[in-house]
Amino acid sequence: MGKSLENMEEKRIDFLKERAREFFEEAKELFNKKRYNLSAFNLEQAIQLFLKYLNWQKIWRLAKNSLFVRVDPRFGQSLSIQENFKVLSRK
DSSP: OOHHHHHHHHHHHHHHHHHHHHHHHHHHHHHHTTOHHHHHHHHHHHHHHHHHHHHHHHHHHHHHHOOOOEEOTTTOOEEOHHHHHHHHHHO
């Protein structure tokens, strides 16, 4: 896998973490202003984004460090998990 692809994917994953942090900071500010409903909403968004970040980080680590193989019945080719994701996203 090329370094540019790795960097691009890591930036996409880090984007989720940064958005989670922004929502969390906003939730703290709103809580201090006693705007509890909006604070709870922002906290919920922060948690959801952070969980997505953790999930994608784990998936990416598996994809980067392991070779999951699928045999294409038409050609008998072995495909890595990244190639499978590309195939699945076309459908």
